[in-house]
Amino acid sequence: MDNLKYLLNKKIHLKITPEICFDGILTDIGDDIVVVFDGQRYVYIPLVHVHKIRLSRSDEEIGEPTGFLLSKQTESISYHTILTNAKMLFIEIHVLGNQSLYGYIIDVLNDYFVFYSPI
Template structure:
C-alpha cells in the first residue's frame, strides 16, 4: 500500500486530471484507487488520474464521519472491484467533456466497461479514461424514474473482450465518440485497425483517431 495511507482519516485535497480538486476525508487507499468522503458523497478516484494529494490547508473545516459505507466492504479495494461492486447502483461518473454522466454500470470487461444512461443509452467506456465515480444511495434512481423504465439487458449482443474488439463491432455504423456531438466526434465508423479508428465525418472527409485517446463510444 502506498504511503498515501498515512493520510487516512485526514481531510485532504486531491487534484485530478482536468484540473479538478476534490476536498474530503480520505477513507481508503487501494492498489489503484482512493476513496474520499466530502460530507455528502463517497468519491472513488483511480490513482491513474490523481495528480496530487495533500493535507487540506483549511484547518477550520470539518467533515462529518460517514454514517454508512458506500459499497460492499472488500478486503483489498481496487478499481476493478469497485466497478464490479457498483454494477446495478445508480452512479455518477466523469469521463470527459466537462459534464458527468448518470446511470448504471452493467458490465466490466478487460479494458472497458458498459454504462447505461437514460440520456445516452448504452455507452462503452475505456477503463483508462474514467476520472472518478460516485455511487448514489441504494434507493435512488435517475430523475426519479421507476425501475421499469430501465431495460434488464440494454445491450443484448455478446460483449467482446477488449475495447478495440468491441469498437470493431460497430464498423459501418454511425457513432458518437466521447459523448461529444462535434464535427470531429460524430461519423460513420469505417474501420478499426493498427490502433487507429477511421471515421467518415459529415462532409465525407475521413479522419483517423488514435484509439488510446478515445474515451467512449455510443450509438446516436
C-alpha cells in the first residue's frame, strides 16, 4: 500500500461500513493492515474491511501516539505478524457493530487463529 504512505502520521478518517467510521492518526501501514491511534489506544484494521480512507476534516484533537505498538518490531507489518505478536496478550476483537470479544489469541495458523475468551 505504497500509495497510502503519504497519510502516515496524519489524522485520517476511515470508513469501515456505512454506519462505522473511525478517526485517528495513521501510525503504520502494511500490505494488508493499517494501524490507527485514536487518542487512547492502537487499533489494527485489516484493509479488506476498509471502504474508504481520507484525511480527516474533524477539528477534534488527538494526542500523540504513545505506549505499546506491536508493529514496531518488524520493518514491514502484516496481518499475520500482528496476530502472532498479539499471542497471549489480553485483547479486544470487534466482531459485529459495537459487539466485542475479550480474550487471548492462543495460536495463529495460515487461514485462522485460535481465540480463547474467559467469558
